[in-house]
Amino acid sequence: MIDPKLLRQSAADVAKGLARRGFKFDADTYLALEDKRKSLQVEAESLRSERNTSSKSIGMAKARGEDIEPLLKAVNDLGERLENADARLKELQSQLLDIELGLPNLLHADVPDGVDEADNAEVRRWGTPAEFSFKALDHVDLGGASGLLDFDGAAKLSGSRFAVMHGPLARLQRALIQFMLDVHTSEHGYRETYVPYIVQADALYGTGQLPKFEADLFKTQDDPPFYLIPTAEVSLTNLVRDSIVEAKDMPVRLVAHTPCFRSEAGSYGRDTRGMIRQHQFEKVELVHLVPGSDSFAALELLTSHAEAILQKLELPYRVVKLCAGDTGFAATTTYDIEVWLPGQSAYREISSCSNCTDFQARRMQARWRNPETGKPELLHTLNGSGVAAGRALIAVMENYQQADGSIRIPQALLPYMGGLTEIAVNN
């Protein structure tokens, strides 16, 4: 959520900033509502103040044994007026909140202009895509060669956009997850955290998936409903909802492995081949909770932690800064890390690292106590994949493939594979 004070004072500037995303914020309508809110709130509060004063004097009169009838008469219609003002205020505030919850975060000034991923700005590259002496296969064909990747079986169970994996391929994904958790906890200082995969609506309001993106989520039929998390960011970040973190506990750095569930509504026809885009996938997620002054440095650090995984796996990648139109709802700046996929001859997203500044914190009332002032301040939240395990598996398969369709195990994963050094064909 954007600071309502900023909206009131600089609605036109906010509208201009959001226009970079292609988002239309009707500042005039907002300000008109806000104007009404102000006068109504002043009215309601002064009525309430009047009532409090009267009630107090009734109490005192009664204590002195005086006749309170005339006093009661004097406040006769107060209750009704107050009720009326309250109801109108409540209605107005909920209208304003609806608008505010629908506004995306303001972009950082350095975010490049642009409408979609074609306009993203490459920041750096690491590694060189390998030259193959044979025609590189994609992970679907490699999975077919080993017989360990089964889309038919998955379709039988769950329909499209699911995968079944067997044997060493399933183990390879598990190895990737263990490896990533180990690196982040032992080398990068994260606290390993196990979280629920099913959350209530409040958590999703906190991180910004709701109310706007409900269609992207899987929802249960309970009343009230539960939602399957689309990312561990939801569970991890909301841990500080409605709390004040002490300075000695900052910064907070959390890592969790969870499955992620996305309905992928609206992406029909995109990445239908293979397991690039699934309804269910595994991901290791990194979350930072930091003082506001530190969040941009933290974004660089977090991104470097995700990159370290790909470097240890010796997977070539590039880092791009997302353009205005491609940056997510809650983020002020996002780096995507794109791993090289020989089967597609393309860099594809494997991690997305975002600084959400105080946007999520304001929705969550997540604060920290600044020792300089002794006062609570909104903290800044960051999240990034460190990295997406399903896509990392694809990247390993395609980058480590050999002429016969077998797949070598990356050096870094050998300790996790129980002596296995390659995944052969025809398992």
Place this chain on the structure above:
RNA sequence: GGAGAGAUGGCUGAGUGGUCGAAAGCGCUCCCCUGCUAAGGGAGUAAGGGUUAAAAGCCCUUCGAGGGUUCGAAUCCCUCUCUCUCCGCCA
């Protein structure tokens, strides 16, 4: 799933219709005093919001959540959630 108990400020814990944002203790902060010392004295110490350019001040809200009764609710009524104990069931 069944039975019972509970939810109050950073913590412990009083408060059962009126001047209670809330006693007391602990903790914490500041000040004072003190050289028989793991002592004494004093003051302060919640969060959110409105008004304001901002601050001060003033005002509003908050005693698990949401409704209700009342001039007035931490206190009474209803619904819900969570925690604890016991039983059952289960991983």
